Amino acid sequence: MRRGIAATAVVASLALAATACGGSDDDGGKASGPTTITWWDTSNATNESPTYQALVKDFEKANKDVKVKYVNVPFDQAQNKFDTAAGASGAPDVLRAEVGWTPAFAKKSYLLPLDGTEALAEQGKFQPNLIKQAQFEGKTYGVPLVTDTLALVYNKALFKKAGITKAPTTWDELKSAAAKVKDKTGVDGYWGSEKGYYLEPFLLGEGTDTVDATAKKITLGSAAGQKATKTWLSTFDGKGLHKADVTADSYAHRQDAFVNGKVAMTVEGPWEVTNFYKGSAFKDKANLGIATVPAGSSGKAGAPTGGHNLSVYAGSDKAHQEAALKFVKWMTSAATQSKIAQKNATLPTREDAYTAQVTADPGLAGFQKVLPAAHPRPELPEYSSLWGPLDTELPKAAGGKESIDKVIDTVETQYTKLLPDGFTK
Template sequence: MRRGIAALALVASLAPAATACGAGDSGGDRAAGPVTLTWWDTSNATNEAPTYRALVEEFEAAHQDIRVKYVNVPFDQARNKFDTAAGAAGAPDVLRSEVGWTPAFAKKGYFLPLDGTAALADRDAFRPSLITQAQYDGRTYGVPLVTDTLALVCNRALFRQAGLTAAPRTWDELKSAAARIKERTGADGYWGSTAGYYAQPFLHGEGTDTVDTAAKKITVDSPAAEKGYGTWLSLFSGKGLHRADTTADAYAHIQDAFVNGKVAAIVQGPWEITNFYRGTAFKNKADLGIAPVPAGSTGEAGAPTGGHNLSVYAGSDRAHQEAALKFVDFMTSAKSQETVALKNSTLPTRADAYTAQVRADPGIAGFQSVLAAARPRPALPEYGSLWAPLDTELPKVASGKESLDEGLANARLAIAKLVPDFGE
């Protein structure tokens, strides 16, 4: 009861200031009849959205005074679309927000602080690192809905045929395994990506990142980063190592090769688990192996933490915010997260959602086991944009159109424009 009173008090105190941001067509503080929320869901429309639609129906059945207008917004359009809507009018009451968007939208005042509200009543049930990643400037602006990270995903059948019983622990071990797999099975051992996000484990393996937020320095071309990217580059040439694919359809090419047994290992995230199982190589789900990304010279393995939070629009009126808090609480509950995990094979964000039935999925169990190697993203509003320069430069480096030094120098210049207050 105290939590509920505190939640209402907090929302009431914030509502006048929040409305100044642009409240769309929500109306006054108290709507007549049921309150209708608008939820922008950014999940995959084919594989994931049906599960969320079903949960919306469950929520409405349990809350006769709240209706939910469900809108599936393509992920690659959602950030800009919400930014435009929130800065004017017509933003949704609830957004399924990628974790990297949180600092930027919180800084602009578009997200409602959720500390002490009903949406975070079960705060202690969530992984602490995921709560931290939903924060900006000491406040929490999202409730973790699903999480993810990158892992070394392996075809165990091909590894067995090559006489390999364990996943590579270092990038050098991966090179050796790739050569052996090629020799004994004819399949490629590893196919890497040229995308900036997928190169992130090579930086973490050297104990660095694109920027040092504490020191406010750009580190994308530091000696440690250059070493990491050098290792990344070396995995595109050699026996059993697939050459770099810099085409627009590279992601699909890599995925198709893996699920159909043409390559034994890739770096990938849990959002592809259901697609793995559809491939000819994984009719037996037990043949899907999940291991931490290989370690760099520091001896540590590290991969970026991804996922999505549910955030409440600060520009909605009080009645819609109160309803939105109830909706977020329901959608992020242990029961709802278990349902999502079982239907979509995505990773829950709270320990009590990893039931025996959920853990029976080898993909989920495997990715859960590598979460310890996930590195939270810095609370830097511009951080999610820092991979874009690398998406431009790394394919040029991988294809030999420019040297690694040239590519990182160009990336540094582009990143400097995004974080102009960061120096050497």
């Protein structure tokens, strides 16, 4: 999941409509020529899209019977655009879907079940928790293409100056380390995020989440949820702890401070690895430290799992679906994922794609080691929408405008409107 990074591609709505084939291309599976499928790719247009466009050409060279219309769709627009297109039977044959979209689209019958198909022929090669989060009501609707999670990233040189020999494993240890960094180096030790996705490690570290999908219970305001949010709030106030930035550019400010050595620690995902290396603090890539997020009082560390699946449109005809399945299998193969990782600094979803060339990058190797702490998302189509209210309300508490208790109450009230009937506080 690419959080905080605005997609830079601009794709006109008319162009999208024209390229959303949904099995309606003129060449649609005719024996006289290749089948043309359309792929909506939601990757970053500047940093990642060129890699995928090159891979499409490689696929076409290896598969003369399939042509791929590549369309880069801005990530922040893609979910609504696909929802509209699929409802009108004009969606692309293949979609790069954020993991939270997969169950939501599956619930609407927009996606083709992939169990037993060519696309999932190597299902056992993928990390089980990633397959699980591509499922809805017992069926699999996506093949994991890239994954991500959150980790504690830190500046090894600043740690050394402060006399810190290992990454903190609890939030109390993190606060202590932040104070030491401030005392010894003069810069802040930790700068946290005020956004909802970054609250997840605190919740999971207390053994809870925003909701319990099985029990149909909103758990943000539970005892464990309240402890998590108060611990989160405490990381903005104290020696070496950077105060909350509630401006519109907070993400950019935090990243700039970290990559240029103005703060020693933050919590971030692998999508920033290439940007870390562009900063003055990490010209020597070996200076980047990556560790599992600190644990809560449960004693266990937990981080959210993000990433993207490749899904096939259920509204296409047989010829287009077969071509789409072949494309998905090729794109999610170990060889292709390894190429993507090396070019885009993203994490593969299968162990055999972590080649020596991939793990030679200390950032990718470091994030691979923290993946065991990543929790799959609940099988709840509405789950991803729950971060929206948090993004709006949490900054009010972080900035001292409202109490955390009031923020929790407001968010839970909003959750009752977003979640299906039957969910209770």
